[in-house]
Amino acid sequence: MNVIYPLAVPKGRRLCCEVCEAPAERMCAACTVTYYCGVAHQRADWGSIHEKICQLLIPLRTSMPFYNSEEERQHGLQQLQQRQKHLIEFCYTVAQKYLFEGKHEDAVPAALHSLRFRINVHGLSSVELVPAYLLLAEASLGLGRIVQAEEYLFQAQWTVLKSTDCCNATHSLLHRNLGLLYMAKKNYEEARYHLANDIYFASCAFGTEDIRTSGGYFHLANIFYNLKKLDVADSLYTRVSEIWHKYLNDHYRGLVQARVQQMDLLGKRFENDTGLDEAQEAEAIRTLTSILSIRESTFNKTPQKTVFVLKTLVMLCYLMMNYSKAQEYAMRALSLAEEKQLDAQEQNAIQELLCLISAEDHPIT
Structure with missing residues (x-):
């Protein structure tokens, strides 16, 4: 440099x-x-x-540059705006990925870039600025800068209040980040209120069983876990696991079926096989590994639920082509299933996953 x-x-x-x-x-x-x-x-x-x-x-x-005609100038302006819109989403995704990976310091510059490009394209008072404010608020929370996080959230909240066309997805993000703020301040009652609103708006935007709605359930589960209300936390963690399992299983089964039919998948794997962007993959890893850790340390009386999370992680890592990690999770799932004498169908399902991983010709990533 x-x-x-x-x-x-x-x-x-x-x-x-x-x-x-x-x-x-x-x-x-x-x-x-x-x-x-x-x-x-x-x-x-x-x-x-x-x-x-x-x-x-x-x-x-x-x-x-100098243009010979007004038509060329307008075309140049449109290209410039398209570049800025591309960078808005690219910087936003990079910042999101850092946040899900716990790299809060790294997320700040990327989020600032996303904010500046949004201002250039949409203006200072547009609701399109809110997602970038929320990234900066979440990064500030991760760095322990509560006052700075509150300032970003106040700006986001004020922008939403002034807007007449704020979508449900943006309302969901705002309430999720307000929930995280109050969790950091240990005001769990206020946090639960905002996370309930997050789930409501996300459900309106995407449906109750969508992976984008599951984040609200996950954070709500964490509140009940911190309050030692383990039955409620357990049911919410189960719901999050089931949402991710269904999503990943659909992709996994589609991939397996395509291979059985001897379809050429090379053209479909230039990005990934998960259907997720990098930030969503990082969110899936963080969410499922967190649930796995809690299940292994707290809910030891329900090994089948721990195996379920392990199998979900196997599919995620497999679809991300991280075969070494997929094999590790599959071996842990099989070992636990055999130790706790879970039914043969469960063990066979894990063996199927292991066989598919072992048959991969791709290099371990």
Whole structure:
């Protein structure tokens, strides 16, 4: 990562740090359109998102070329806006992935980029800014910066209140993050209220059994688990597991059936086999491994539920082509099923998974 120092600033122009908006002293040598207050913030931005979008920023932050006609100029403007819209979603997904992986510091620069591109495309008061505010709030919570998280959430809440066309999905995200805030403050009653609203709005947007609704159930289960209300927590963890199991099992069965029919799947695997983006995959891993850990440590009287979560993780890792991890979870599931003498059908299902993993010709990732 090379840097150069800007030698002169155009009159009337203030160069600001990409991360904190303080006066800039450094410039990225690769794109020459991104500035930083110092090496620490340049390194943070580079590791988070800048390395991935460095060259994409050049046409967005330099003067538009001369066009011979108004039609060409409008076409150029449309292309510019499409690039910004692409970067909005790309930076948002990267930031989400970091959050699900627990990398809160890394999520901040990516979320800031998503916010800035949203402002450029939609304006300062648009409800389209809310998802980026919520990412920044969640990252702040993860870093223990409660006051900063509240500021971002207040901005998001105020934007939603002013909007007349806020969708159910955005309402869901807002209430989920408010629930997380009150969980961090150990105000579980207020947290439950917001998570109940999260589930309601997510159900309106996606349905009650959708993976995008399951996050609300998962966080609600965590509240009851912290309150030692284990029966309620257990039922909610079961529901989350069943939602993810159904989703992954549908994809898994479709893949197996395609192979039986000797279909060429190479063209279908250029991204992944889960039907999820990287952030959703990270969410699935975090959610299911958390439930597995809790089941193994607390609900030891229901081994079949632990096996169920292990099998769900097997399918997830298999579809992500992480065959070594899939095999590990399958072996743990089979060992527990044999130890607790679960029915033969259960053991056969796990053996089927193991055979399919072993038959893979792809390299272990």
